[in-house]
Amino acid sequence: MERQHSEIHDLLDALDLLQYHDAFRREGFERLESIVDIQESDFEAMGVKRGHRRLIHRRAMELVNPTRFSRDLPPISSPLLTAHLMRTFKLLL
Numbered sequence: 001m002e003r004q005h006s007e008i009h010d011l012l013d014a015l016d017l018l019q020y021h022d023a024f025r026r027e028g029f030e031r032l033e034s035i036v037d038i039q040e041s042d043f044e045a046m047g048v049k050r051g052h053r054r055l056i057h058r059r060a061m062e063l064v065n066p067t068r069f070s071r072d073l074p075p076i077s078s079p080l081l082t083a084h085l086m087r088t089f090k091l092l093l
Contacts, residue, residue: 003044006025006030006031006081007030007031008021008024008029008030008031008032008034008035009034010023011032011059011060011063012024012056013054014059015052015055015056015059017055019050020046020048020052020056023046023047023048024046025046026046027042027046029042031091032060032063032064033064035056035057035060036060036064038057040053043056069080
């Protein structure tokens with residue numbers, strides 16, 4: 001008997017992204033552990049928007065391994081962010 005609410009349902013609900021739940025279920029992604037190694041192509045096949053992919057994957061990783069992944073970690077660096085920080089710190093010096 002299928003559970004009414006899967007771990008993925010709860011994750012998507014917390015992120016306000018329940019529109020993807022049926023696609024995850026159809027593809028067999030019902031447990032957090034199942035999306036730890038999910039590939040970009042899997043997300044694409046399910047029609048998940050790029051920004052939503054990042055949110056879903058990061059939150060799943062935080063829940064599966066909370067000691068390794070923390071919300072206190074800085075966001076992934078980008079050239080624009082690096083340039084901005086360098087300008088900011090030069091102004092402070």
